[in-house]
Amino acid sequence: MLLNIALAFVGVAVGIIFGAIPGMTATMAVAVFLPMTYALDLVPALWLLLGLYVGGISGGLVPAILINVPGTPSSVCTGFDGHPMARRGEGERALKIGITASLMGGLISLAVLALLTPPLARMAIKFSAVEKFLIILFAMTVIAALSKGSMTKGVLSGFLGVLLSLVGELTMNNKMRMVPAFLKSDLRAGFQLLPLLIGLFAIMQMFQEAEKGMKANAMDEGVDAKNAQKFSLKDFKGQWVNVIRSSLLGTFMGILPGVGGSAASLIAYSQAKTWSKHPELLGTGAPEGLIASESSNNGLTGGALVPLLSLGIPGDSTTAVLIGAFMLQGIQVGPLFIQQNGEIWNQILIALLACNFIMFLVMFFPIKLISKVVNVKSARMYPVILIMCIVGAYATRSGVMFDVWCLLIFGILGYIMSKIGLPTAPFLIGFILGKDLEKYFLEAVRGNNYSLAPFFTRPIAIVLWVLIVAFLGYSIWDNAKGKRMEKAGMKD
Template sequence: MIIFLALTVIASLSRSMLIGIFSGVIGVWLSLVGDYSVSDGGNGKTRLMFDFMEPYLFDGFSLLPVLIGIFGVSTILLEAEKGVKTDLNNNRVKLGNGIGFKLSVYKGRLTNLIRSSFIGTFVGMLPGVGGSAASVLAYTQEKNFSRDSSQMGKGAPQGVMASESANNALTGGALIPLLSLGIPGDSTTAVLIGAFTLQGIQVGPLFIPENTDTWYIMMTALVFANIVMFLVMFFAIKHIAKVVLVPKHILFPLIIMMCVVGAYAINYGIMFDVWTLLIFGVFGYIVQKIGLEVAPLIIGFILGGSAEVYFVKSLESFGTFEIFFTRGPIAWVLWSLIIASVMFSIVMAVKNRGKSDVREDCK
């Protein structure tokens, strides 16, 4: 039900609710490609593919090459379509005027920081979702609530704050299922399980009472790491920002090369991950050109497989759909949140439609 709650957000991630839902369905469909494992309640056979594709797609599409392809390669293709000529003098002017950082940029944006951090923490609690989903959800919610969203996507401070605060909050949220249930929230906490095992520490409900010192050290290190990260980036950002001075005809090939190397190295040298990167790079380009939405598609792809697994396991454990309504206050709280999320999506869709009508009348 928690994953279903996250999926309902798809409806509000797009300018058009119908397009958003359709894009999300495509993402869910892509997530189901591969072997339907017996351990997940399936029949052990592959699905949604031709026979000759089984050696490559037995485990489905790897998540990170898909994300790099859609967010990296497709963006390069869209930018290359506009041309690779760069006005370096204009970039220098922008860099010179905008390099200063002031704490006053946070003025009036406390609500955005708190809301985005809460979203990141909540998404971190969902096993296997990851930081991309948290950043997209927080960014989209800020775009929906913002009075002026015209600068969103162009480096607006509120957009950067939303996505990055959610991404940072995800780390703490991912520790909740790890330390309380022994279930990793993301790839980082999955590595932590191995580290704890090597030290003879068992994660789960008894972790905190049996390892109090370790618990306090982890919390202190988490706070200290955020402070150090801020200081390091505060002094490094003026140098990092100079990347905009690199001509596009040099920058784009370098980015593509790093994307390919990264995709190849993710699963220790699987060439099909590179093909996945390129396929989804072109696919993401086509999706955006025909008017579909990338964010709902990605959310559907990330959550689709987990939604199926936990849905089937829930039915196997209880036998009927009553399990989703008879688990006491927790079930009803989740249903209330799901209904609220759906209603919010409908209200935002009507609101956006009203804004579109006003623009048309003005024209």
């Protein structure tokens, strides 16, 4: 047991490092360590790999909050509220809220995994390409919520992101589109998410700071961190519905194979905004948004294991690598796994529980020190961020220099977009979801004899349409209300 706990500690700590470096992901951490588990039995190997998984997902919140660069795609929404908090000197509070929400998300998803795995897995396979397309579409509605004040520009930015995500080869017919002849080999698989994400956030910010002369640190001018609001459990007062809803959304998204963690946090964030008493505060540094994003992306960890262990289908890219650990030990995951491997199943649950608490311990207590990063001068911090970004971008496809050039290209693009008033967050969301949107649409239409009827007749699809229309209607109304209030404020 002690060995298992020690391995979980190592896994969580290394996972956090991978999650915290932009470009490095939990999947990469698990993939790197998988060969090292050859020498271990399955149970200690699982403790190590689950530690890497939980740590990798959780670590992404650190750079998202402190320097507004999401460490992982699933922490994109964390920065929307976490970074404004850090800018006003509440970095430590934001990190502690994020870590606590992560723990809660992880525990709730674990409870779901322990109690509901077989029935949930049976339900998940009823979700066809039609429903998956509509879920992705639903996740895209967050663009409308994020584009308050300039909705048309935000939506345009989102669709430009979708368009960019379609560059490259469509695997269904192996044909290329929108690729110049001289870039055919580099762009066969299209632009990679991580270089784009790092370029749009980190490199763009570096250019913006360089334009201003690199004078400040990551905090707003005149902010005294000593007077900033401190973390207390009261931050979660009135947030329990948000925590449970976001965790369950994350868990459910994890259960659906092929729907990633980014979609989970986007949907949770948009729902937090919809149901919030003060939706206008989300995006300006409200703990509510941070809680939604972090509890949902950690909710994913238990959810993604549901289809893996009960159907043999990985819920996300990291669990796809985890299958390797079972295969190495000659264990078949699938419908009979829990029945035939009761002891291993119990160990997985205990390991996941322990890893969540270890993650909390490893991150929560040294956070005072970590949060000091915001006090470092931008002039000293950006060169270091830059070299880490290069490592991350280069490692995306194990050594493609084109991905490193993409950092610069998307950094410049993000800088130009900020200058012409096109928001970058909707662009990134469009890019993240675009490819899946196309894939599930084509699969759905071809699988239903080129008919669009199933999109409007299947019961789950109807529910999803109602949600999409209701949320869009709410966003448009909220946007109009915001504009009216702005005008009234200007008149006063």
